Amino acid sequence: MDTSLLATIVLFGSFFIMLVIGVPISVGIGISSLLAALTLVPLDIITFTAAQKLFEGIDSFTLLAIIFFMLSGSIMNNGGIAIRLINLAKLFVGRMPGSLAHTNVVGNMLFGSISGSAVASAAAIGSVMTPLQKKEKYDPSFSAAVNIASAPTGLLIPPTTAFIVYSLVSGGTSISALFMAGYLPGILMGLSIMIVAYFIAKKEKYPIADKVTFKQGLKVVFDSLPSLSLIVVVIGGIVAGIFTATEGAAVAVLYSAILAAFYREIKISDFPIVLKDTLVMTGIVLFLVGASSIMSWVMAYAGIPQQITDLLLSISDNPIIILLLMNIILLAVGIFMDITPAILIFTPIFLPIATNIGIDPVHFGVILIFNLCIGITTPPVGSALFVGSSVANVSIESVIRPLFKLYIPMVIALLLVTYFEWISLLIPRLFGLM
Template sequence: MSIIVLLIFILLLLLRVPISLVLGITSFVFLLVSNNTGMLINAPQRLYSSLENYGLVAIPLFMLAGELMNSGGITIRLVKFAQSFVGHFRGGLAYVNILANTFLAAIIGSAAAQIAMMSKIMVPAMEKEGYKREFGAATTAAAGMLGPIIPPSMLFIIYGVSSGTSIGDMFMAGIIPGILISISFVVLIAYIGYKEQWQSSEKILWKERGVSFVKVLPALLVPGIIIWGIVTGAFTPTESAGIACVIAILIGFLFYRELKWRELPKVMINTAISTAIVTLLISMANLFGMVLTFERIPQLIAEWMTSVTSSPLVFLLIVNVFFLLLGMLIEGIAILIILTPIFAPLLPQFGIDPIHFGVIICLNVTIGILTPPVGSGLFLASSLGNVKLESLVKAIWPFVVVSIIVLFLITYIPELVLYIPSLFAANS
């Protein structure tokens, strides 16, 4: 019976059925063939109750803030601001792509949203300046990885809710890893630029840089206020998401004056669609988790892991390999919801901090968006950047390798993750 359900699961994945439907269909097939009437009757309640968590309210609010900021002209201003400071270097537009995405990650928190927005802007611009189109698309897709790592992060919210870990601490823990990824991409681009002998362009005057900074400053207030509020305890991450929406509306209407009343329905619809996709995935993954629990899969995995090794270093190595492979096949949100309750109870046995572990697995599944065969970031960048998938995969592998190096750095140097949360904990 379990073999039949597993075969259906694999078949649906191979047919490229959306992962939320794969999880839902597989779960209901299992409940039907197992003749488990009680679980089948309780399934609708399980779907609903999986979304009854105050922390999850932050997801649509941060999505709304991102939509408002984008409609209010923030994306273009971030690109121009980055270009005024690093655009004149060899490989300038590639640096601009990374820097602008770093700023954008502190506002949106979603890799898919960033890749979708920036592909339309940066890929044509980079091609116009002489870069290969596939390199422009690869740089944009890789830089989109920063969205789920630099706070506010949707993955951190979901992990925090699933594991009972402080979402505010998770936000703090993502700062240094996010900066490390950004710097590593800059170093990689510098190497490629030296190898390809790209030309530098004319330096922009400091006066123009100052003007660009003043224009983008209101937008940078959003992540600043979010982090300040969480650190000082002025408000929770969920409350900070609501405050971010208010600030985004004020900036868009009163300061930039690019956000129009007639655009608000479109903004709300886009937010509702994005939220529906995420919440459907959360509820279906939760139902699938119930099936796994019934089959004692969590207990079997826990017993196997503890029997294989007692070393936290080896345990983390196994976790990284497992999550990297799984990230190639399954959507990151589904992985977090299904597997976090399985691995979280094992952490005390190996002396691993849940915040450290959370950042590790969130980066793992984020790398998965850039890897075939299911990487959603690849398909977005390929489609919107008008690049063949095969060419994009070849161009993006250096970024994936660099990301994995950073992953192992933060895995085996926990201070890179825990330093900022411990700093603020000590001062509170």
């Protein structure tokens, strides 16, 4: 058997087996990579090269941006941001049928973009919205489904660590361009969920929120402005070239700390816990990045990306068909794998195929992350699904049926983003980032 083919079988076969038996993904990536490397090069070379690639993978200034954004998100999760953004969202969509469902979606879009975490968004927004929706006699499973489906919108709307990870592994795709490219797809994802929620709300006769006076509306906007200003400061500074993404992330930490102190909803004694949580998350991400660097080296040495490219191009050279196949594969990957390891593993495989058929790396990054955003809402391992169900106190089985009604518009939105590249590239081009 050809050594490259053997390495491919060992790499993905052993990795899949370890996923099934419950081995942590980062450990599974490392072990499967080493096993595959044994079919290609001697053990002494593997030992040296693997250690070298592990440290090379995390020796990046850009990775600091992920750490700082995680810290900023942790501070904001504990700083009383959610309720202010929910009030603002309700101001925008409160007069629509099923106003609380739409408020949930817009709240996730706002809070998710600030915290940079779908799980944090599902927990923070869901914990506030669930009692309100229960009081208005919303179906608990429907409420949970809307919260779960909309939680990942913040992974497309910047600032988001998902694009930073993609930039790192894709060879330096502009973070500024990726951030700007995420706005319209993220909004489209949220709107697609709201359209279905609207018709369900009309059918079930869910109530419309009370009218808000001009004075009340002004107060809501004023209360939320400090939180929303974070996006303007960080994204505006990065796009304008005032600071890099890493420096912008550090600014986000300082801003969120000042904001938490201003709102007086986080104590100084809470900061050690916030720092500890951030360190744990950082350790997980850095180990994933390091292990994925070893896997990338093995795949490149074995010529796996080229093999997969040749295989897909042998099926068809039509970009429409190839993009459809990649979407199907990535949606399947998202069902079984969390977003960060999936980005690290599949970007080196699919990005060369995408560029080979004329897809811009920025556009492909949006397609990739959109697919994986849907994945984290699906069973059996969707993190947003588990957190959203837990917060709403409903079983996963009961929430699956209403979720399926929301998957359809989300996939339609994904296909629109895939085949109409201007949805992703319009804003980066307007800002001269491409």
